[in-house]
Amino acid sequence: MVAALATSTPATAQAHEAPTAAADRVLRVYSDNIENLVRNNADGSCTRISGPDHLTSMLVDDHGATGTSGVRAPDLLIVQQVRGTGQATAYADQLSAKFGYPAGTYKAHVAWDDPEEWGGSHNCSDQALGDLKKRQTNGIIYNTRTLSLAAGDISKYWSAGWLKPGTPYDGGAGCTLYKPPDNDDGATNAYKWKRTSAIAARFTIRETGTTVFAATMHLPEQNGANACAGPGDPGIAKSGIRVGADATSLMNASTIRVIGIDANRANIASTTLGGFGMTGYGAKATMGSRKIDYLFVKGAVQPSSIDHTVSSTKSNHLALYGFITF
Numbered sequence: 001m002v003a004a005l006a007t008s009t010p011a012t013a014q015a016h017e018a019p020t021a022a023a024d025r026v027l028r029v030y031s032d033n034i035e036n037l038v039r040n041n042a043d044g045s046c047t048r049i050s051g052p053d054h055l056t057s058m059l060v061d062d063h064g065a066t067g068t069s070g071v072r073a074p075d076l077l078i079v080q081q082v083r084g085t086g087q088a089t090a091y092a093d094q095l096s097a098k099f100g101y102p103a104g105t106y107k108a109h110v111a112w113d114d115p116e117e118w119g120g121s122h123n124c125s126d127q128a129l130g131d132l133k134k135r136q137t138n139g140i141i142y143n144t145r146t147l148s149l150a151a152g153d154i155s156k157y158w159s160a161g162w163l164k165p166g167t168p169y170d171g172g173a174g175c176t177l178y179k180p181p182d183n184d185d186g187a188t189n190a191y192k193w194k195r196t197s198a199i200a201a202r203f204t205i206r207e208t209g210t211t212v213f214a215a216t217m218h219l220p221e222q223n224g225a226n227a228c229a230g231p232g233d234p235g236i237a238k239s240g241i242r243v244g245a246d247a248t249s250l251m252n253a254s255t256i257r258v259i260g261i262d263a264n265r266a267n268i269a270s271t272t273l274g275g276f277g278m279t280g281y282g283a284k285a286t287m288g289s290r291k292i293d294y295l296f297v298k299g300a301v302q303p304s305s306i307d308h309t310v311s312s313t314k315s316n317h318l319a320l321y322g323f324i325t326f
Contacts (some may be wrong), residue, residue, distance in 0.1 A: 021205060026302070027205070027256065028073070028076070028323050029076045029078070029214075031260025031321070032078075032313060032317060032320070033081050033218065033315060033317040034317075035315050035316045035317065037049045037050070038124070038130075040123055043125075045126065046122075046125070049315070050094075051091045054315065055094065055095055055098055057310070058315075059074060063305055064305045066312055073095075075142065075146050078216045079140070079141065079216065081218065082139050083136065084110060085108075085113045085114065086114075088110050092108045106141055108141040109139060110138065111157045111197035112194050112197060115136060115194040115195070116191040137194060142201075142214075145206075148204045157198060157244075158199075158242075160198065161175045161230040161233060162177075162223065163225075164176060172238075175230065175233060175234070180193070192220075196217075198215060198217040198244065199247075200214065200244070201214055202253060213251045215251075217263070218264075219265065220264060223264045227239055236272055237272045239272050240263060241261065243259075256297075256298060256324060257276060257296075257299070260293075260294070260320070261296070262292060263292055263294055264292055266291055278297060280295065281295050281304070282295060282307050284311075286320070287317050299322075301322045302323040302324070308322060
């Protein structure tokens, strides 16, 4: 598990100096399943998306518009389905370059540094593009200009739950952890569970000392039909969501709390994480006609004219965002 990022790529010329989060007292947070930067098309083909193009399609100004001079540097990007440290490093450095910052200004932590491939065609007519989606993990990218992170404030990963095919289900009964020895049998999907490993971290806003908890989760497809968070557990409010023990400790010690989830489950209520003081933002569909992606926040979230959901996102999943005043 693990990963600190910081390789160098040259900065580009879009160097407009964005104020720090503390200067305007707004923490800008995004969450998206970036699908390894490969987008599935309706005709069965796939398109590879560059990091800069994805970022341009997702980042918005205070009015929810992309591509304007009002788009400011984000503070946190919660992402699912990246290939590991290499892709996360490049993506973070591309974000730094977009705002004219040196490489390494944005750093990231991923659940697995270099996850093994797992099987499946990934529904791309060009198998080479499908193969790019065979290594999957989850990460958190943060702006070091506005946020600091202590070494001890990163959680261990925790595993999702699932119902193994052929197992009876009754309100959580039959659920197991989605990791060995309970994951799929055989070589085809032997490492599929790694794409669902969740991680969290607790940051500090440099100028104010405000603590910020962030977590990234990607639940298995099976969670859509049978809510599973672990052995015999349907999850919080029967959603399949749970927060690991290390992460819970970090969350309880944080003022602002943010969780981004690809839950693979529709219609999870905005009040589901109310016990953590968190509210879900954005009610629109995020993948086709279904809403399966969620952003939960404890904090003062600014209103959004586009329901916190960015329809232009160049991914199979639409990004969610929340601008949090503090």
